[in-house]
Amino acid sequence: MPFICENVECRAVLARGQVRASHEDEGWCFYCPDCNARNELKDVGIPGGPVQLVQPERSGPPHRIIATARPLEDGGYAAQLRVQRALAIKGTYAVEERWEQLGVFPNAHEAVAHANTFASELLKA
Ligand SMILES: [Zn+2]
Known part of the structure; x- marks a missing residue:
């Protein structure tokens, strides 16, 4: 290896x-x-x-995860996520994957938490 x-x-x-x-x-x-x-x-x-x-085992390659909450007109927050997977090749990242609305939540904190959970499930695979 x-x-x-x-x-x-x-x-x-x-x-x-x-x-x-x-x-x-x-x-x-x-x-x-x-x-x-x-x-x-x-x-x-x-x-x-x-x-x-x-090399000691690391928790995983350094993926880039950007979880955000977008305020909606009706007062809720949409969970948004952008993910770039780190590839085992010099300095390279896969094409960014985006989710504009993973769900609607009553507050921004829950929306971001949901997006982060979704990202960790996604990157486990
Ligand atoms: Zn180096």
Whole structure:
């Protein structure tokens, strides 16, 4: 498995041979050859055995989620959502997906909460 730079603006996909792991006081890491960001690594090798480095699991790639509430004329709020999925390719995001009205809510807070819940369900898939 290649390494992926965790810098949101970079996200370079790096073959293992392209990176040089170094052991620092805080543990293993590598510096992205493209953007120089420090990327954490974890040694999952058996104790006493050879070092086996992996990137620690992240909660997920850095998707962009914009949840908003649009006030309606009759006093309610429409939940709106814009999502851009982060792709495992350098600096790229998928085409933005938009929902103008996910539902109508009595207040802006509920509308935004609904849009955020919808986004997390969507991105779980
Ligand atoms: Zn990078």
